[in-house]
Amino acid sequence: MAEEIKMEIKRAPFVAVMVDETTDVANMAQLSLVLRYVTATGVKECFVKFVDVTSGRRADDLAALIFHFFEEYECSLDKVVAQCYDGAAVMASGLNGVQAKVKEKVPMALFIHCYAHRLNLVLTQGVSKLKECKVFFANLSGLAAFFSRSPKRTQLLDDLCKQRLPHVAPTQWQYT
Incomplete structure (x- = not known):
């Protein structure tokens, strides 16, 4: 390549x-x-x-x-x-x-x-003003952590969805 x-x-x-x-x-x-x-x-x-x-x-x-x-x-x-x-x-x-x-x-x-960074800045500013958005992104960030920290929950997710969530990793998204 x-x-x-x-x-x-x-x-x-x-x-x-x-x-x-x-x-x-x-x-x-x-x-x-x-x-x-x-x-x-x-x-x-x-x-x-x-x-x-x-x-x-x-x-x-x-x-x-x-x-x-x-x-x-x-x-x-x-x-x-x-x-x-x-x-x-x-x-x-x-x-x-x-x-x-x-x-x-x-x-x-x-x-x-970079326009992707500009978009991130715009979204960060917008989200920081809306309580509902803060809660949504906090829940979204915590979802993968919730399942990955328990073998029982991971197995439940495997059984129900036949798929795992990606591993928790720090991101550039800032929403608080």
Whole structure:
């Protein structure tokens, strides 16, 4: 699959990179790297990989990782027209953030704030004002924990639904 993406990137006239950092359930910081590019059949978006960034989450470290990513996927910097991150200062700052570091080498790479993060902010603000929503999300978050913490309840769920709920994991959703 990586070789196919490399070939498509070589033929693509325009490429954008989307990067997001999160901490997984093992408390490891990881960066997700996604490429979005133009093909003969339209725009294609491909998740490429996760990279462990526990040891270096400064703007210089992350920008260097992005440039290494471009090299690894044989993406010429003159094709890069956009970069998309969340609003964290280390990523979005126009002075010393990742977007500024990328823009130094790739002046045409416009910064675009991730709309999924904007949606999360809008929902967070909206939900924080509505008691019913707070209760709903609290119950939703507690449902998987309720079943997973008891072998009897897990077995009951298996018997009735023939399916298990996903394991409880911290999420980015903020509703209080």
